[in-house]
Amino acid sequence: MFGIIRPCRTRLGPELAEAWLAHLCGLCLALRDDHGQLARVVTNYDGLAISAMVEAQSPVGTGRRAAGPCPLRGMKTANVAQGGGARLAATVSLVLASAKVRDHVEDGDGVFARRAARGVGRKVASRWADQAAETGADLGFDTSVLVTAVRRQAEVEATAGLGSSVLVVTEPTETATGEACAQTAVLAGRPGNVVPLREVGRLFGRLAHLLDAVEDLEEDRASGAWNPLTATGTDLAEARRLCDDAALGIKLALREATFTDDRLVHQLFVHELKQSIARVFGDPHSHQPPQPPGWQPAPGMYPPPVPHQPPPGQENTYGQYAPPPMPPPGAPGGGTPPGPPPPPGKKSRKNPKEPGPGSGLWFWPKLVWPPQGRNAVAGCLAVLYQCGTCQYCCRDPHPGPWSGKWRDAWCDNCDCDCDCCDCDCCGCDC
Numbered sequence: 001m002f003g004i005i006r007p008c009r010t011r012l013g014p015e016l017a018e019a020w021l022a023h024l025c026g027l028c029l030a031l032r033d034d035h036g037q038l039a040r041v042v043t044n045y046d047g048l049a050i051s052a053m054v055e056a057q058s059p060v061g062t063g064r065r066a067a068g069p070c071p072l073r074g075m076k077t078a079n080v081a082q083g084g085g086a087r088l089a090a091t092v093s094l095v096l097a098s099a100k101v102r103d104h105v106e107d108g109d110g111v112f113a114r115r116a117a118r119g120v121g122r123k124v125a126s127r128w129a130d131q132a133a134e135t136g137a138d139l140g141f142d143t144s145v146l147v148t149a150v151r152r153q154a155e156v157e158a159t160a161g162l163g164s165s166v167l168v169v170t171e172p173t174e175t176a177t178g179e180a181c182a183q184t185a186v187l188a189g190r191p192g193n194v195v196p197l198r199e200v201g202r203l204f205g206r207l208a209h210l211l212d213a214v215e216d217l218e219e220d221r222a223s224g225a226w227n228p229l230t231a232t233g234t235d236l237a238e239a240r241r242l243c244d245d246a247a248l249g250i251k252l253a254l255r256e257a258t259f260t261d262d263r264l265v266h267q268l269f270v271h272e273l274k275q276s277i278a279r280v281f282g283d284p285h286s287h288q289p290p291q292p293p294g295w296q297p298a299p300g301m302y303p304p305p306v307p308h309q310p311p312p313g314q315e316n317t318y319g320q321y322a323p324p325p326m327p328p329p330g331a332p333g334g335g336t337p338p339g340p341p342p343p344p345g346k347k348s349r350k351n352p353k354e355p356g357p358g359s360g361l362w363f364w365p366k367l368v369w370p371p372q373g374r375n376a377v378a379g380c381l382a383v384l385y386q387c388g389t390c391q392y393c394c395r396d397p398h399p400g401p402w403s404g405k406w407r408d409a410w411c412d413n414c415d416c417d418c419d420c421c422d423c424d425c426c427g428c429d430c
Helices: 009-035 037-042 048-057 084-107 114-136 144-159 168-187 191-215 217-223 229-232 236-256 263-281 378-390
Strands: 062-070 076-081
Touching: 009 037, 009 048, 009 062, 009 076, 009 114, 009 263, 037 076, 037 084, 037 114, 048 076, 048 084, 048 168, 048 263, 076 084, 084 114, 084 144, 084 168, 114 378, 144 168, 168 191, 168 229, 168 236, 191 217, 191 229, 191 236, 191 263, 217 229, 236 263
Parallel strands: none
Antiparallel strands: 062 076
C-alpha cells in the first residue's frame, strides 16, 4: 500500500477516529503475532482499510479485543481489531513490503548497493513472502495472485513508452489491490460483494499508483529515476482526470455492496480519497499544506480566475488594483504587515515559548525542509527510536523514518486546518 489515506481526526469525529485507531493497532499487533516484531515496520494507513472493510461487512460487535498499554497510544489500553480482517490486512501489507524490498535489492538502491546488504534484503523479502503465504493459506487467500501481479510491474514498465497509456503501467497494482479487497467479502461471508469490492480495490490501486507518481514527479525528474507520468508522456491534467474518475468509480461501486456498518469505509474510500487528491494536486480550495517550492499545476488543471474589477478610486497608474493604504501604527486597525508564512507543513504554535518539535528526546530525527530521505538501516533505526519516544503519537509534526516527509501525530492532532462546519465532507448525501 502507498499511504495515501491520511485521515483527519476532525473530519472523522470521535467515534470513527477510535474505530480507525482500532484497525491500525489491530494491523500492527497482527503483524507482531503472526510474523514477529520486525514485521511491524510495514504497518501503514492504507493497509488498515482492508481490516475496516471486513468489519464493515461482518455482524455488529465482532472482531474486537482488548489490548494492553502502548507508547503509540500514550500508554493507554484500547479495543483493537482482531481475526481474519486484521490478519488479511497484515498479509497484504507484508506481501507488498516484500515486493518493495526485493525491487530495491534488484535495483541496488541506497544501502542495497552493497552485496552484503543485498543478501540480507533478499532473505528478509523471502521470509516475509513465505510468512504472508502461510497466513494467507490459513485465511483461504492465495497470495501468489498478489506476488505475480507485483512481479509483472517491472515487465510492464520496461515496455511502456511515450504514447502508451499510463493505465497499462497501473494495471498490476490494480489487479493486486482488487483481489485483496475482493477477499474481504469472502472472509465476511458476503459473496455478493466480491464483484463490487474487487472494482473498489482495482480503482483504489489505480488512484494510489497515480498519486504516488505525482508526489514523486519532481524528485524523479531531478534524479533521472523512472516515473510512469514522464515515461508515458502523461501530463498532470490527465493524471488529475484519471484520479477523479477513479474516486467517482469507487463511490459508485461501494453503493453496489452490502454492509452492516459502512461509515468508516465510506469515510476512508470516499471523503479521504477526495482529500488525498486535493492534497497531492494542490487544489486551491483544499485545507491541506501547499506543495513544495517549484511545483506548478499543469496548464488547464484549474479554470482561469475571474478578472477582478477594482473599486473606483483604487486603481494605480497601470490600471491594476491597488490595495487601500494601511493605517499608521497606533491607529484603529493599524500595525505592521504580517510576516512570511511558515514553511510548508509547518504548523504555527499558540505559545512561542513551548518546546518545539525537535527538543528533549525528540532531538532526532530532525525536521528539515525540503525533507531528506534515509537509507534502509537508518530508517529502521528511526522507526525504533521514534516508537520508543512516542514521536508518532505526540510529536507534531514528526519526520517520516525513511522519506523524511513531515507527518502529523496520530493521537491528538489534525492534519489540516479545516473547519468542519465548512468542510465539504459534512452532511454527506452520497
